[in-house]
Amino acid sequence: MALLEVRDLRLSFGGLKVLHDISFSVEKGAINSLIGPNGAGKTSLFNCLTGFYKPKGGSISLGGRPITGLPPHRITALGLARTFQNIRLFKEMTVLENAMSGQHCRSRHGIMSAILHLPAQRREEETIRTAGMRWLDFVGIEQHAHRRAGGLSYGDQRRLELARALASAPELILLDEPAAGLNEREKLDLVDLIRRIRDETGVTVLLIEHDMGLVMQVSEKIVVFDYGQKIADGPPEAVRADPRVIEAYLGTEE
Amino acid sequence: MIDEVRTMPTAVQPQLMRWSVVLPGLAALAVALVLPQFANAYVTEVATTALLYVVLCLGLNIVVGYAGLLDLGYAAFFAVGAYTSGILTAEFGFNFWLTIPVAMVAACVAGIIIGAPTLRLRSDYLAIVTLGFGEIVRIIARNLDITGGASGLIGIERPEIFGFKLMQVQHFYYAFLVLALLTAFVCLSVERSRMGRAWFYVRYDEDAAAGIGINRVTAKLQAYMMGAVIASVAGCLYAAKMTAISPESFTFNQSLLILLGVVLGGMGRIPGVVLGAVLVALLPEVLRGAGTYRPLVTAVALLAIMLFRPNGLWPDKRV
The missing domain is CATH 3.40.50.300 (P-loop containing nucleotide triphosphate hydrolases)
Structure with a gap:
């Protein structure tokens, strides 16, 4: 099927x-x-x-x-993930934060565990970050991880949109x-x-x-x-x- | 190394690592800790008000600065907290500390009632609805018997902690300082977490956020409720400090002042918001010498700030 x-x-x-x-x-x-x-x-x-x-x-x-x-x-x-025809990145955030956004629906910790700094929440944050870096690496822009997404070249912005979509598994x-x-x-x-x-x-x-x-x-x-x-x-x-x-x-x- | 730290994004690199924030922060904290030992009652009173605004502005910043929702009726949640705590202690003899969780739940319920149907709206419509909500809460408080009507509620119990009764302005100063520090810690923790990032994603591009798997209505509702809870706790302590509250403490003007603090300092990040809150509380006092010209001078000062620092005095320097 x-x-x-x-x-x-x-x-x-x-x-x-x-x-x-x-x-x-x-x-x-x-x-x-x-x-x-x-x-x-x-x-x-x-x-x-x-x-x-x-x-x-x-x-x-x-x-x-x-x-x-x-x-x-x-x-x-x-x-089912997508990219947009006119690039729709979170321009004011970092490249890594953009890639990490894809992991949102694959993670679950909320406000309370963040306030209490629960070990499980810290581990999940680490997983999200690692996944973000992995997909940046996959599309080849990991060296720009901490730059502002809106400041990337046009081609790299397209790659970042791909990394973000892929990060949602x-x-x-x-x-x-x-x-x-x-x-x-x-x-x-x-x-x-x-x-x-x-x-x-x-x-x-x-x-x-x-x-x-x-x-x-x-x-x-x-x-x-x-x-x-x-x-x-x-x-x-x-x-x-x-x-x-x-x-x-x-x-x-x- | 310094350069490297500076280019790190605030949300990824812990903000505590940045000396430009840490040093002024520590200095401010040191001053705040010893202030009542040197200052007279008047200065301590003004400083207590400033700390109240710090808490309220940090709470509203979650709604406006993080999630990008324009809320013009934030004082309503402040009122919900103050009245819940006031009624429970004055009319039903509750212990003050027990009223805080009740007020938090009440604020959550109020937040859901107003937020769930309206947070689907885009910003300007939301602003109108929250404006209406703020007025509704105030007018209800004016007209119910249990809230004491227009003259308000009197005889609210002073809280006790381990047999020590909070009475003097210094006591409340330290109580508000603890609450402000706690609020800042909570905001900082959430800002750098999964939900905090989700708020920023929704603020910067709602459609892209939805397309990447974020439930935008839930995310906004959570921001709205968290803001409501913080305002309600501030309300509890406010009621206990004043021992008397009336609907006139929770007007549209109050909501505007809190919003002003958030925007003035630079919405989105904690240091700017704290600075804005302190300014909002201090400006009327500093300008007391201007006499009847005070509103005019205040307005000119605010306009100047917005003209020369459109992103706030201490703007959110992301990345």
């Missing part, structure tokens, strides 16, 4: 239909992509999957558990345009990083991306959107050859 199952998902804002009966699935351990022209509904779909939007109909399940309509923090706790990670604004060199590093996420940590990856070269390079399966509808779904070669895709999407690229 697939890790992520989306069935007949519908979303509308007032009278505007944003998503029409979308169905697709992502297998465990896969790297898949969502592509489509701007305004096709890709980010809206991500927002439905992560609980930021409430779909009008249909169902979403993660590892067999229904997650449709749950609030975002519950969905993250169930193992997800089964599936959704990346919303991870290559946006990166130069060619950084894009190569990103391809490498995305593969390492899957190969070294076993986390399944679903990404939205406009950079066709990158998408074709990393994805095992591609789902194509246009005007809120799924128009194709398959391996890169098949999608590339699909006449509807060429017409709707690649055709516009000249």
Whole structure:
């Protein structure tokens, strides 16, 4: 059974239909992509999957558990993490504090044990910090741990968003345009990083991306959107050859 | 080494390690400890008020500075504590110390009643609701028999500790000093813990915090309740010191003064908030010489501070 199952998902804002009966699935351990022209509904779909939007109909399940309509923090706790299209770091906090935020839903000590400085609480703090450092190290920015997150270079901010999402110990990670604004060199590093996420940590990856070269390079399966509808779904070669895709999407690229 | 410590973030590197905070802190503590031995009753009285504001401002700082919730009715929780303790000792003969846990529970309940439905609102709506809540509590206190109506509650018992009765202003000065130190310790502990960080995450980017697995409503509610509990404890001790309380001690003006202390000093971090609280208590006394011009001079002084130090006198230098 697939890790992520989306069935007949519908979303509308007032009278505007944003998503029409979308169905697709992502297998465990896969790297898949969502592509489509701007305004096709890709980010809206991500927002439905992560609980930021409430779909009008249909169902979403993660590892067999229904997650449709749950609030975002519950969905993250169930193992679905995300990054944002426009980087959303806690800019005024340190890089390490940002990475540590992912561990919140994996830890439990509250106000009282912090006031009493319970040994178990001290140990948990240590675990959170270690996990934060581990993921900073994984994405390669551990040397910046104590800097202000907003002061990082653009590429490093993207890496930090990844580290933060990974620190929540997800089964599936959704990346919303991870290559946006990166130069060619950084894009190569990103391809490498995305593969390492899957190969070294076993986390399944679903990404939205406009950079066709990158998408074709990393994805095992591609789902194509246009005007809120799924128009194709398959391996890169098949999608590339699909006449509807060429017409709707690649055709516009000249 | 010094440079290294300085570049360390406050929340990750314990704040106690920073000499720029430790030295003034120790000096202030030393002065605070011996002050009543040298000062006259008037100065001790003003200093006691300053310590009361330190406690209240530290409590409100959890709500405003940590969690980023604009609360315009904070004095209501101060009132809940003062009236709970006052009524229980004056009307029902409770021991003062037993009234503190009761007041804490009462503040928690009040915090949940007002917070649970409203903390989903974004900041400006929340400000209006808390403003209304503050007025409701004051008007209820004005109109109930058990709270003594507009004239208030009199004959509140002085607390005893190990057979020693707190009577003079010096006694209450030290009681408030202990409470202020305790509050600062509690704030510092929580600030550097998982929940403390969660408040900052919610304050800086609510959506990103939710997306990373933080229940924003629970986090805000906890900040709100913790602030409420601190204000209620301050209220208990305040009632015991005054022996008489009336609704006029818990007006919107009071809420504003506490908020002013938080913003003036630099919200978010403890040293700034303590400084702001002391200023709020001292400014009216220092400016007594200005006579009828005092409100004007105060306003000009505050405007100048906000113009030249928009982040507060001792701002939160994160990272």
